[in-house]
Amino acid sequence: MFKRKQIRFDFWDFVTLFSLVFFGMFLVLPVGKMILYAFQGKGVEGFTLANFIKFFSRRYYVSALTNSIKVVLSATFLIILFGVPLAYITTTYKIKWKKFIDVLIIISMLSPPFIGAYSWILMLGRNGTITVFFKNVLGISLPDIYGFRGILLVFILKLFPYIYMYTKGALKKVDASLGEAAESLGYHGIKKILTVDLKLITPTILAGATVVFLRAFSDYGTPRLIGEGYITLPVIIYQEWVSETGSNAYFASSVAMIMMTVAAVVFLIQQQISNKKNYTMSSLNPPQPKQLHGVKNFFAHFFVYFIVFLATLPQIYIIAISFRNNNGMMWTEGYGFGNYQAVFQKATNSILNTFKFGIIAIFIVIIFGTLFAYLTVRRKNIFSKILDVFVMFPYVIPGTIFGLILLMTYNSGPIILSGTAAIIIIAYVIRRMAYTVRSSSAILRQINPNIEEASISLGYSQLPTFFNVTMPAMIPGIISGAILSWITIINELSSTLMLYTSKTATMSVAIFQEINRGGYGTAAALSTILTFTMVVSLLLFFRFTKSEEIDL
């Protein structure tokens, strides 16, 4: 019996093997190549530390590292400061139009940060609407938006929803009787919040903060647009790779390695802390929001509405301005559909590409994400554990780096993929699979394995059982992961920017190019189309699943 089992090579073994090969080719190999390259140089034999010495001996590079860390840490800290109270208020107290607010927060979270940066430039930049208004009408010159301040502003408003969503999720699991117990023991007000609620949700806040940190740390578009002289690491990597004086893959690799090391360290520290301080909570008695009165009620609403207003403002502004007439470079008087006509003349291809690549990628993500989830939950062995690490690993690889190393690996040698749609789709699949795998495996853990056994006992072998019984039961989890995968795929900028050619440009790339080129009108129109796609996807999701929110 035992021997037979070893020889038997079933469907799941095949999936395991296939996925190990897939991740081996498109994750392990590129990362390996990056590490090798980091210790090599042009015309240098063998291994060398020259790249790292160069990096750490020039103020330009070192300041990019410190800039990155400074702005990202400040953003993370401020986001916790705003996001946690925001989540506390909306879960503990009754806030009017809360569902609508949650949807706005989700939308502002899922739209790409660089569009936010672009919008803030249009409002508060040198010739920004608000700046000009203040200068000409009120005679006040507003402080400069560019550099550290601008990046910080965009990061805070783009990324606070992560902390908000994580914290809200955790607060909902804190049993209301815990708070009542604390009160019966004489703790109330702030003291109760600090000793009970906050303590219990700290691991979750940390997890959210890590996501914020990694997202901000790896963002290329925002510092590139609004940073001006304030250079960060992703910008350096991109510059080194596409520099006009000849690209330096070796040096770019070593900068990438430094970035990934920082990301991995942050990630590991968070994992360590979470593992130590993980409370299992099951809320039999979920907290019920209370009605506030008078001044307190006013301030609670004001705080919530103000933050949400700021977060949505860039999006609204872009939509408004996309209808403003534009002669290519300059805004002109009046409103109309001119920008959209221009978009459909110039950039139809990029819109089509976004959908084409996105649909193919999400299809692959759903199929493999579901299968991988099954492997890691139901078929625990050394290989499925390795697979789990592979799936989650892209979390700590910034998109720019992932695009770079994928390109370095497949622009020469036996398999050449550079310039193809395939390489972009592969990048999407690997970068965005984690959402689907995670929520699929979460739901699978709640599905009793007995239903699979019941199906087998009724005469169906493993594979039909999976498709007849297991997968249908997993659908809610698959969908709620896939919606995140889908939206982040259609918004993807940083790795696409590395991998696209004129034929494979996507919407986000086209927006980015237009902004750089000064085609603000078309950029706004494209951004609006992207936002519209996203909102429609979300609405379909809410409609279809009858849920009211998204689980991160």
Place this chain on the structure above:
Amino acid sequence: MAVSIHIKNVMKKYDDNVVIPNLSLDIAKGELFTLLGPSGCGKTTLLRMIAGFNTIEKGTIAFDEKIINDIPVHQRNFGMVFQSYAIFPNMTVYGNIEYGLKNKHLSKEEIKKRVFEIMDTVQITPYKDRYPDKLSGGQQQRVALARAIAVRPQVLLMDEPLSNLDAKLRLEMRNVIRDIQKRVGITTVYVTHDQEEALAISDRIAIMNNGEIYQVEVPEKIYLRPYNTFVANFIGHSHCFQATVTESGEMTAIKFETGLTVNLKNVKPLTVGQVVLVYVRPEEFVLCDESQGMPGIIKSRQFLGKFINYFVDFGTKNLTEVSVNTNSANSLFSPGEKIWMRVDTERVNLFAKDSETTLLEGVQSNV
């Protein structure tokens, strides 16, 4: 249709942890056979070995003459009812029952006929279009049962099917199961840790502990004549007295540690002076007058309706539970009162002190 099951010297281990060392068992055609034991005794493990969800490390399991060790699970032709019911959440009641039949190369009419037939049998036809989340626990249980027997399997396996139901439904459902099993005549292996359920439902019961079977018997014999002290302790409740043999031969006389001397029949040959264990159930005590019984002091009282249970100090290490029929004359005593009791010599059980197995003639373990 129905088959007999033959389990021969099977062994089960997880890594190096042997759960079932060496177990043999024969289950007759068409009987409802129960594996009963405390949690962790290996009963579910054994059931899942028959199903094929657990591997068999040594030994064989056969349906009739056919060894099934190497037959893949989905070809074994058994039905299973799970503790969690395991109703497919994505299918209606009808869909759940139809599911197994769709795999059997039957005509559409035949499938439909059989589904309706079985839905009638378990009385769930009105709910046929409902999804499981709109069914009560009892209804889900009926669907699970219907789904398992719809395919007309050779064997029906039931893993604690009633333990998720409330007390009242449990009684109702065990009658349903018993009834349907007899009507369909299918060989059934039933796992439970609930002794009352096992006694009520089974044709025969195997008492398991630590991966071993201690006794296989019909319910009444399991209760009345346990083979060893484990079975006596597990089924019902007994007080254990130490006693010394004072006379052996035609009639055996033993003297309790409390001073009571009784004569017993049907006892294996013993030596005078040998120490034995006497197991007395609460209802096997009889109130009597001073001359016949042993004295005890009432310590506390529990009124249970039909019976009154007293905790009595007979001078032994632990208090003894004594059950008195509420309707019998003179049944009410207060704590502190002194009473005299003897035991029903026809019904008490006698065990050897060393091997802890029965000393009564004719009581078999059948293992």
